[in-house]
Amino acid sequence: MSTESFFVQAFVYLAAAVVAVPLAKRFGLGSVLGYLIAGVAIGPFGLGLVGEEGQDVMHFAEFGVVMMLFVIGLELEPALLWRLRKSILGLGGLQVAITTALATGAGMAFGLPWQAALAVGMTLALSSTAIVLQTLAEKGLLKTTGGQGAFSVLLFQDIAVIPMLALMPLLATGHGPAVDDSHGAAAETLLTGAPGWVRALVVLGAVAGIIVGGRYLLRPVFRILGMVRMREIFTAAALLLVIGIALLMGEVGLSPALGTFLAGVVLANSEYRHELESDIEPFKGLLLGLFFIAVGASIDFALIQARPGLIVSLTLGIVALKFGVLAGLARGFRMGADQALLFAFALPQVGEFAFVLFSFAGQEGVLEPAITSPLVAAVALSMALTPLLLVLNERVFQPQFGTKRADDREADEIEEVNRIIIAGFGSFGSTLGRLLKANRVGATVLDVDSERVELLRKLGLKVYYGDATRYDLLKTAGADHAQILIIALDAPDKTLSLVHTARKHFPNVTILARAFDWSDAHDLQEAGVDAVYRQAVDASLRMGTDALRRVGFRAFQAERASQKFLRHDEESVRELTATRGQGRSEYLTVARQRIQDLECLLLADLEEAELDRDAGWDPETLRAEFGGGSLEDR
Amino acid sequence: MARVLVLFAHPALEKSRVHQRLVARVPDHPDVTFHDLYERYPRLDIDVRGEQALLDAHDTVVLQFPFYWYSTPPMLKQWQDLVLEHGWAYGSTGTALRGKTMLCALSAGGPREAYQEGGYNRLTVRALLAPLERTAILCGMHYLPPWIVYGTHGLSLDVMEERGREYGALLEALVGGELPVADGRGLDDLNDVVRAHVGGGVA
Incomplete structure (x- = not known):
């Protein structure tokens, strides 16, 4: 050739x-x-x-x-x-x-x-x-x-x-x-005659x-x-x-x-x-x-x-x-x-x-x-x-299958009405579900892993097998009367399609969705999710907080720093979402702007003690007003 | 001999010139336990059983904190609310703290003159700390007048060092039971008693 x-x-x-x-x-x-x-x-x-x-x-x-x-x-x-x-x-x-x-x-x-x-x-x-x-x-x-x-x-x-x-x-x-x-690979080999x-x-x-x-x-x-x-x-x-x-x-x-x-x-x-x-x-x-x-x-x-x-x-x-x-x-x-x-x-x-x-x-x-x-x-x-x-x-x-199984199940059980539906019970959904269960808040679970479904049912949870993005399954699971729909699916596009379905057919339910990254969080917010949880954020901030402590920060100081950062970060995502409708290029410049803001903020935090917003605990101004000249002693 | 527990609650020790010097003087003594609440519970997620066990193991509780808005930082309020359970700290079966001693060691921005009946703040620090005093008494504890670092906004570093030494001496005296506390029960603060015990020093 x-x-x-x-x-x-x-x-x-x-x-x-x-x-x-x-x-x-x-x-x-x-x-x-x-x-x-x-x-x-x-x-x-x-x-x-x-x-x-x-x-x-x-x-x-x-x-x-x-x-x-x-x-x-x-x-x-x-x-x-x-x-x-x-x-x-x-x-x-x-x-x-x-x-x-x-x-x-x-x-x-x-x-x-x-x-x-x-x-x-x-x-x-x-x-x-x-x-x-x-x-x-x-x-x-x-x-x-x-x-x-x-x-x-x-x-x-x-x-x-x-x-x-x-x-x-x-x-x-x-x-x-x-x-x-x-097509030698399969046919004649070195050893054909041996x-x-x-x-x-x-x-x-x-x-x-x-x-x-x-x-x-x-x-x-x-x-x-x-x-x-x-x-x-x-x-x-x-x-x-x-x-x-x-x-x-x-x-x-x-x-x-x-x-x-x-x-x-x-x-x-x-x-x-x-x-x-x-x-x-x-x-x-x-x-x-x-x-x-x-x-x-x-x-x-x-x-x-x-x-x-x-x-x-x-x-x-x-x-x-x-x-x-x-x-x-x-x-x-x-x-x-x-x-x-x-x-x-x-x-x-x-x-x-x-x-x-x-x-x-x-x-x-x-x-x-x-x-x-x-x-x-x-x-x-x-x-x-x-x-x-x-x-x-x-x-x-x-x-x-999904619905049929679910229907069978309903028939032989007294209907318990759960106000929360959890879609996806992998590592993310299960931790959350355990928290709810530990506090005696019932949740209905939708999952595609049949073995997991089997196990959860044995443990007495209300679980439906099947693709949570399906309207009929959501309806069977009680999305009509549910207060909260928690989406903890492993795939971003599945999450998004579930949001669309739920928003269309169950307008009253509050949707909390797991997001994977920033752009994903945008998509979800635009699709009408009530709250977005970027999955890595909390673990990442907790890790960062511990890192701060290990380099000498007070625990509470590190905790406050991380809380402030989280708020700033979430604000950024919201702002990005708001400007995204105005076109892609706009979005990019805003994103870059945000990075710059962040850089400025971080640098300023390092250089200027005045920018520390927790001044209520130790106001320099107060010292200056009431402290007289003894500030030079520092 | 008394075992002394220092419950330290400062949300920003890294900024506090006074409390850094006080903390530095806490005696390194087997009968003194320094317990840094904000460091231990940065999310205010207090371990109730752990705190009660600590109280069980000590005779004297020193609450060390900065005086913010005539009160304690929120951590100490949280600590009281959660740890001093009914049936444990008070109530007909709540006898865990009975006979123990409580003392506040705090820093205040205003000078001593401001915390007087005729002064700028109208009330003494001890009067302002009435809720803590009542809490101690409800739990059957002996309540000592507070030891106070006044006028922190204007203190020179030398004076701060001196206060640190006094605080160390106070804690040691609490361990040894050497402080003539009986004389001081009715005082507005313990400062003069401590200063006399240390033997003079800067006013």
Whole structure:
């Protein structure tokens, strides 16, 4: 690819992303769907801006998945992984086994030889790590029971790819394996010819190398790099680490994603975790976006147009089959109905590994192009369908649960009327809720974490499960009669949308909202919140007060200083809000003005004792008036 | 021997030339406890049980504070309101403070002449502190006349140092029970008694 055409390509991809993603987000569809639509738009069947090289881009961009698993690993401490072992092996193992068996059976029923049917079945059992994790993370659902389940299954699938790749050549029915091996990562490796035990040893050695190296070697290396004090060198090292592990894994025939995931987990406890995360994050995001665009661009609309019935029924059939297995397993593993639905709606697509496995199976002579082409189209369609399915789940199915559960609850309990509703019971909301409860003030809680809801209900709190931004849920929770609505949600945009809903439908309720920063506080005040609480302010001021004490301030002096500062600070936010309506530039100058004011104030405080407003305790003027000449004694 | 508790309440010690010198002279003695209320409770969030335990462990309570608007700083009022509970400090079962001694040690901006019946302020400091005196008596405590640093607006540093020495001597005398307090019960202030005890000095 020449430099110029590279730039043209980059321009097209980036432009598509910049246009489509904000649009998709605006309509509440999530970034993944935005990328996919962008891909379709610029693909050979849309504007035709990118052609066949879309496939190459996709293989390149698959590296985004590798990076994503590294970042996920970083966030996952070994202890947590160990806690998930049951759902990884149980839920994941059963999902892969049952789906493979059913899909293989279906393949044979359509007349495929068992080898080909098994190859197809295994492939279809996999789901898309990239799409599912990205979408769930965006919706803040990864920590829920269903989200954790989905994560466990995806992790197991990433491991299961390895034996699948090993099995493919054994399923070949006659035609010799093709020599061409353009998608090397998964196919031919260093060890292809070696005996089994050597391979096993090398694989174990590589894994052990990552664990031991990650634990004992990387820290000193990062420390030395940290001393160089050049940000880009640290970034380079982080990239080097991920690419190096991916290469190593490829060489020994393991999934690169799995290798980097492992490295991430090993580094999760290290002090460099956050630095690594923020270094890799932008690359991961862009590559994943590229990957989704490529998936969109590679959907073969010509084939779909030629045989629409086949492709659509294939797609729906696959999705329905997987959905059924997932829903069944979820119930078997005792997830609540709502979480089971989330779990089943998250995973019914076929994953990106399908492209690799199908092309590998083609090379190995297991599957004919006549079989793989419609399957590849169905796989891409199923991936594109996922974000839509999750939106459907969120808008149509979940709402029924929240209220239904709540209604059940009401029926068997004497109605207690709480004057306070708390939306969000994370670390912020729970502290506040405990304060209320400790003072025997009842509050109705709305929360999306079903396990937390379960616990709180056991403890006798009145809790509704569900998205607090929903009108019907608010109504069920008694927003009509509530005096105060406390918003302690973890996401600023959710908070804002809840404020809009509440202001519109429950004009009488007093809204107290948690804000995250200054600009957020503005938005909330403009939306009509009665009081805004910037979450960091109190802890920050308390810390500052303690710092003042440690450098010699009297406790009460520090306390007064912090109180005065808080008032000044809140005044600033109010003033900023008042002027914000007059346009953005105005707002900026006011903000700058405020910084200057603050600077002046702080400097003046330091230099001039007269500016201390607590003069009532020790007025110089009084001394001057009544003290006579003895002031010189000071 | 008496164990002496100094309850110190000054919202801005960092600005007070007088109280800095008084505090510096509080004896470093095992029977003297200096308890800095504003430092301990910058949010006026008084630990009632802790304060009661402190009172239990001492015989004499010295309230040290600046005289603001003819009264104590709000901390001391808060302290009284919360710590001197009914059933503990007063009432039929409130006997915790019975027999203990209370004394105010304060600074006032005006000179001694101003705090006289015919003076600028019409009343003596002791008369103005009547609520504290009544509180002590309601709790069954002995109440001593206040020890006062008068005219703080015009004091020279030398005099402030001298007052500091007197205050130290007063506290030591309270520990040792050497002060001829019986003679002083009816006085407007304890200043002359203390000065006589110290042995002369600046007026």
